[in-house]
Amino acid sequence: MILVFAAVAVWIGAWAFNGWLANGRFSDLASVRLAVPLIFGATVIVVWELIVRGLQVPPVILPPPSTIVGAFFGNFGVLWPDFVQTFAKGALGGYVIGCGSALLTAILVDRYDFLRRGLLPVGNFMAALPIVGTAPILVMWFGFDWQSKAAVVVVMVFFPMLVNTVAGLRDTSAMQRDLMRTYGASYWQTLFKLRFPAALPFIFNGLKIATTLALIGAIVAEFFGSPTRGLGFRISTSVGTLALDMVWAVIVVAALTGTAFYGAVAWLERRMTFWHPSQRK
Amino acid sequence: MxxxxxxxxxxxxxxxxxxxxxxxxxxxxxxxxxxxxxxxxxxxxxxxxxxxxxxxxxxxxxxxxxxxxxxxxxxxPAPHQVVKELWASTWDEEVSGRRGIVKSGSLSNRSLIYHGSITLGATIVGFLIGSGLGILLAVGIVHSKTMDMSVMPWAIVSQTIPIVALAPMIIVVLYSIGVEGLLPKAVISAYLSFFPVVVGMVKGLRSPDAMQTDLLRTYNASKPQAFWMLRLPASVPYLFASLKIGIAASLVGAIVGELPVQRGGLGARMLGGSYYGQTEQLWAALLFAAAMAAILVWLIGWIEGKTLRRMGVTQ
Known part of the structure; x- marks a missing residue:
């Protein structure tokens, strides 16, 4: 019981400290802005640890964070091939193919107004559907290995990427296009020098949405069948044996991967669309 | 036309x-x-x-x-085969089948309507819980700077991680403490719709510009008055946009939640179809799920249209 009281005390103390930081006079400092969420995250983990230990929650229901960290480092040799299988092969392969083909399709769709008026509503419709459901079909077609996961990812990222890119390619003003015409610019020159750069914020928006979808697709597709490695496979088998510390370790890997992937695309966006108002400091 | x-x-x-x-x-x-x-x-x-x-x-x-x-x-399978299977496992099964609702008085456990209603129940319950909590947290975030600075970055980060990976564990853990049926799937649906609603709603509640908030200050409006009369109405378009994302995510959550425990639902139907090579059944379940998603999103769009018109927003 002492541990539970300690947990409550830690929670109140940390919340009060955060309140003091957030409402104090240093609240606009970058370091404070970073510190407050980190303190909150650390508090959640400490409270979790104390409550699980204090109430003696069985590890098959909720393992304490210390056990999860132990499982993460202890099974690094298992988790690394899982990560390579799911992220480097399945998710990343599908991401590149899906986003690339959506980009090319978008240029085609943009060129013909008929296609734009026909494909865009269909694309918007498809973007809202539970496309994860195609996973069992694609696993049946492309086998258990990473190719089927990449195929699921392609289908999942294609439509959000298409819709965003087409919207972006239309985001130039009549004035800008007229200027290009007075320069005697050809279609391709206008495309590469004006409309493509102008579309970049939209394209990156699509790319960022697609990062999460890619990981979801690759992991969920593994629930429908996979070789004996991969993050989704590890989750479903570890759940089967009630090795929840391992499941949480895999989720830590997936979370770190997702955040890093998103962060990498966001970094690229900052480098390439530095001129856009939303990126200016 | x-x-x-x-x-x-x-x-x-x-x-x-x-x-x-x-x-x-x-x-x-x-x-x-x-x-x-x-x-x-x-x-x-x-x-x-x-x-x-x-x-x-x-x-x-x-x-x-x-x-x-x-x-x-x-x-x-060719499209007409899938359509035939769709018809056979919905109308035909219920109306003329031995187990159908007409002859036995309850939905047949082989029909997509039965499986779809299981999934739909979990989706709706989860969506209501998730979006309700999401709106509450957003209100808290907008009014408490401590909460804003502590929780908001995590809500944004959570959008970048595949939280659907938690689904099998939640099902099994809740099962082991005796909770089964609709609730575990609803929990998954709830947390999948939770974060998009939080992020969208915070954006919406913050959307009134300085001019509008200043006007309310000159009227000497209290904080609750500013909330009910300015912030909440201003957030409605944002709320509906994120509700549409939320309900689609809820449906995915319910379907994925049905994979580990084979007790009916569209997810179970898909997995069964893939195990036994019943591709027509698989495609029919997929199309049924797609139609359900489309109807749910359309329904929210319809409510959105009605609400915005009542509020006097020109469309």
Whole structure:
């Protein structure tokens, strides 16, 4: 019981400290802005640890964070091939193919107004559907290995990427296009020098949405069948044996991967669309 | 009408492509069946054909493709086969089937309506819990700077991680403490719809600009008054935009939540279809899920339209 009281005390103390930081006079400092969420995250983990230990929650229901960290480092040799299988092969392969083909399709769709008026509503419709459901079909077609996961990812990222890119390619003003015409610019020159750069914020928006979808697709597709490695496979088998510390370790890997992937695309966006108002400091 | 033409053309093109694709996709099984029926197929024997390119097989056996669109358990069933299965497992099963609602008084456990209603129940309950909590947290975030600075970065980060990976564990853990049925799936649906609603709602509650908040200050409006009269109405368009994302995510959550425990639902139906090679059943379940998602999103769009018109927002 002492541990539970300690947990409550830690929670109140940390919340009060955060309140003091957030409402104090240093609240606009970058370091404070970073510190407050980190303190909150650390508090959640400490409270979790104390409550699980204090109430003696069985590890098959909720393992304490210390056990999860132990499982993460202890099974690094298992988790690394899982990560390579799911992220480097399945998710990343599908991401590149899906986003690339959506980009090319978008240029085609943009060129013909008929296609734009026909494909865009269909694309918007498809973007809202539970496309994860195609996973069992694609696993049946492309086998258990990473190719089927990449195929699921392609289908999942294609439509959000298409819709965003087409919207972006239309985001130039009549004035800008007229200027290009007075320069005697050809279609391709206008495309590469004006409309493509102008579309970049939209394209990156699509790319960022697609990062999460890619990981979801690759992991969920593994629930429908996979070789004996991969993050989704590890989750479903570890759940089967009630090795929840391992499941949480895999989720830590997936979370770190997702955040890093998103962060990498966001970094690229900052480098390439530095001129856009939303990126200016 | 002018807008409908291109859409119909695209849909027709997709269906045509589907039919064309069914020929090379099913060629192996079609030729095996034709050979059994006595036709001369080139090259002979299923083993010899296994590693031959599908398109080459189509070209060399152009006379024996008649079964491509009527194979049972085809790799890619033709659209009309899927539609037939869809009809058979909804209307037919319920109205004329032995287990159907007309003859037995309860939904047949082989019909998509039964499985769909299981999934729909979990989706709706989860969506209501998730979006409700999401709105509450957003209100808290907007009014408490401590909460804003502590929680908001985590809500944003959570959008970048595949939280659906938690689904199998939640099902099994809740099962082991005695909670089963609709609730575990609803929990998954709830947390999948929770974060998009939080992020969208915070954006919406913050959307009134300085001019508007200043005006309320000159009226000496209290904080609750500013909330009810300015912030909440201003957030409605943002709320609906994120509710649409939220309900689609809820449905995915419910379907994924049905994978580990095979107790009915569209997810269980899909997994069953993939285990037993019942591709028509699989496609029918997929189309049913897609139709359900479309209807749910459309429903929220309809409520959005009504609400915005009542609020006087010109559309």
């Amino acid at each position: 002018k807008a409908l033409g291109p859409i119909l053309a695209v849909v027709a093109a997709i269906i045509a492509l589907w039919y064309v694709a069914a020929v090379p996709m099913n060629i192996q099984e079609v030729l095996t069946q034709a050979e059994r029926a006595g036709a001369v197929v080139e090259p002979e024997g299923a083993m010899n054909r296994r590693d031959v390119n599908r398109f080459a097989l189509v070209l060399r056996n152009a006379d024996h493709l008649g079964e491509s669109w009527s194979m049972e358990r085809a790799r890619l």
